[in-house]
Amino acid sequence: MLSVHRSDILFSFAFCRLLTFPSDLEELRALAGLLQSYRAQHAGYVLLLFCSAYLYKQTFAIPGSSFLNILAGALFGLWLGLALCCVLTAIGATFCFLLSKTYGKQFVVQRFPERLSMLQQKVQENRNSLFFFLLFLRFFPMTPNWFLNITSPILNVPLTQFFFSIVIGLLPYNFICVQTGCILSEISSLDNLFSWSILMKLLVIAIVALVPGALIKHYSHQHLQLGGKVKNGHLDNDRKTR
DSSP, rough: HHHHHHHHHHHHHHHHHHOOOOOOOOHHHHHHHHHHOOOOOOOHHHHHHHHHHHHOOOOOOOHHHHHHHHHHHHHHHHHHHHHHHHHHHHHHHHHHHHHIIIIIIIHHHHHSSSHHHHHHHHHTTGGHHHHHHHHHHHHHSSSOOOHHHTTTTTTTOOOOHHHHHHHHTHHHHHHHHHHHEEEEGSOGGGTTTTHHHHHHHHHHHHHHHHHHHHHHHHHHHHHHHTTTTEEEEEEEEEEOOO
């Protein structure tokens, strides 16, 4: 009985020493194998550890969530792994949103003035259909997710729209990563994760997300023209304050 207890302690000690965030495919495979072995006897602890690590990376805008998404697939399978990633991504990003709103505004404005100004202009142009514009940004990763997370409170993006745009918008990306994790032993390079065909599919999904927003903008503009007269390229409202 004592020998079993001692081996358990030694394994836990070795486990803690080897536990680091993976930076390449080999480290990811080694970590997945280690966690799978440990999960056989300590499933709850591995789940808690994974959730804590995921929230930590998301909260402090640390790049590399794709590694954890792949790890989720290797540890928990496709559907449980996908559910975990979608929920943890949204919660962690919300923590990042609140942290940036409370402490990071001055830093972000000083550190990224040009990118922030460009994104602010796009947000203002799509204010009437903001949720669909946010979906577009999440569906196709032109702008890094961590940058969207830290700038959204500065751009006055409502927290509810921010949260659900992440849950829905990152679903395809999370699915691809988690599905890859299910066949982790078969892939030879992480460069295969986003092939041209997969990127084109994400682009098509992102463009489709813009269609409702474009319709909203079109009919909103048409409604404004119906409510007033256009003179010299400017809208002259019939109703004036007297």
